[in-house]
Amino acid sequence: MKRLIFCILATSALYGADVSGTWVGQVQIRKDVMQDVAIKLVQTGTGITGKVYGDYQSSPIVEGKVTGEEVNFLVVSAEQAGNQINETRHRFVGVLKDGQLELTRIREGAKNAGNGGEVQFKGESKIPYHLKRLY
Numbered sequence: 001m002k003r004l005i006f007c008i009l010a011t012s013a014l015y016g017a018d019v020s021g022t023w024v025g026q027v028q029i030r031k032d033v034m035q036d037v038a039i040k041l042v043q044t045g046t047g048i049t050g051k052v053y054g055d056y057q058s059s060p061i062v063e064g065k066v067t068g069e070e071v072n073f074l075v076v077s078a079e080q081a082g083n084q085i086n087e088t089r090h091r092f093v094g095v096l097k098d099g100q101l102e103l104t105r106i107r108e109g110a111k112n113a114g115n116g117g118e119v120q121f122k123g124e125s126k127i128p129y130h131l132k133r134l135y
Helices: 002-015
Strands: 021-030 033-044 047-053 058-067 070-081 084-097 100-112 126-134
Touching: 033 058, 033 126, 047 070, 070 100
Parallel strands: none
Antiparallel strands: 021 033, 021 126, 033 047, 047 058, 058 070, 070 084, 084 100, 100 126
């Protein structure tokens, strides 16, 4: 019996926080412009899959993991800049704290979807997210 309890405790410590669920909030994308956002996370062990939903599109999580209370995942999404479509890599890193998911979205880079050339962005490359879980 002691072994069973130890195994359960060791397993829960290894996998860390359970972040499965749908998380919602608003994020400031420009001065005085807020955007609704939802993130659906599916946790299997330490791995995370799911989708990030914005006002007009959704993008799958292509790699993700949970380590203790820390969350880290990557989303590759299509973004329009003028007449150009870019494939942009966003890394989300953060923690589960007091029942909220506190993430920072970091733009890792972008490529032109048409010719694969690197794209330079102006503006903020780190955006904070404060999300609450829907039940």
